Amino acid sequence: DQQVKQNSPSLSVQEGRISILNCDYTNSMFDYFLWYKKYPAEGPTFLISISSIKDKNEDGRFTVFLNKSAKHLSLHIVPSQPGDSAVYFCAAGTGTASKLTFGTGTRLQVTL
Amino acid sequence: SAVISQKPSRDICQRGTSLTIQCQVDSQVTMMFWYRQQPGQSLTLIATANQGSEATYESGFVIDKFPISRPNLTFSTLTVSNMSPEDSSIYLCSVGLAGFQFFGPGTRLTVL
Numbered sequence: 707d708q709q710v711k712q713n714s715p716s717l718s719v720q721e722g723r724i725s726i727l728n729c730d731y732t733n734s735m736f737d738y739f740l741w742y743k744k745y746p747a748e749g750p751t752f753l754i755s756i757s758s759i760k761d762k763n764e765d766g767r768f769t770v771f772l773n774k775s776a777k778h779l780s781l782h783i784v785p786s787q788p789g790d791s792a793v794y795f796c797a798a799g800t801g802t803a804s805k806l807t808f809g810t811g812t813r814l815q816v817t818l
Numbered sequence: 819s820a821v822i823s824q825k826p827s828r829d830i831c832q833r834g835t836s837l838t839i840q841c842q843v844d845s846q847v848t849m850m851f852w853y854r855q856q857p858g859q860s861l862t863l864i865a866t867a868n869q870g871s872e873a874t875y876e877s878g879f880v881i882d883k884f885p886i887s888r889p890n891l892t893f894s895t896l897t898v899s900n901m902s903p904e905d906s907s908i909y910l911c912s913v914g915l916a917g918f919q920f921f922g923p924g925t926r927l928t929v930l
Contacts, residue, residue, distance in 0.1 A: 748923055752919070752920065755917075797919075805866055809860060811860060
């Protein structure tokens with residue numbers, strides 16, 4: 707049972723445009739959500755998080771939106787840069803120090 | 819944040835042998851986690867390793883196959899025992915710190 711789903715395995719966006727990565731979850735107990743970026747041959751790097759008491763969190767070019775009623779979150783990257791090309795994982799947990807459940811990842815390719 | 823190193827970074831092993839992966843953190847942390855990422859798949863939690871207590875394994879993972887040691891607050895090992903080609907994966911340790919999880923670079927294991 708995949709509790710966290712990323713239905714788009716890949717996404718291609720032109721440099722300077724907006725990248726939107728989506729994530730859906732099924733477990734209503736999740737109250738903490740994170741996005742990680744992963745380059746080949748490296749471990750995942752924390753990008754941005756949001757708790758269920760918020761519906762938006764922004765950090766520079768990265769914004770995460772949470773729609774609790776739809777059990778959906780999205781990561782917006784604007785403007786997209788070639789260095790953003792990586793695999794993006796969303797993850798969910800209960801409480802900030804808990805184990806995490808990861809989605810299957812979306813490979814983002816930012817083209818020139 | 820935390821600086822996490824893993825040894826070895828990669829290995830090729832024969833079926834039926836065992837490999838011990840080391841994870842070293844540059845600060846004392848209570849919670850350490852071991853994950854597996856099989857080819858083309860998401861990160862799956864194997865177990866939570868807390869210092870001074872037995873590791874807690876997730877469904878589908880057992881201590882006989884994946885014994886874990888946590889001798890102090892900066893170090894842990896994961897052993898992959900009696901390996902088969904299905905164990906070919908990237909194995910990652912992570913630490914819980916200040917409400918986030920930080921990941922090591924991973925160990926890429928290939929079993930022939």
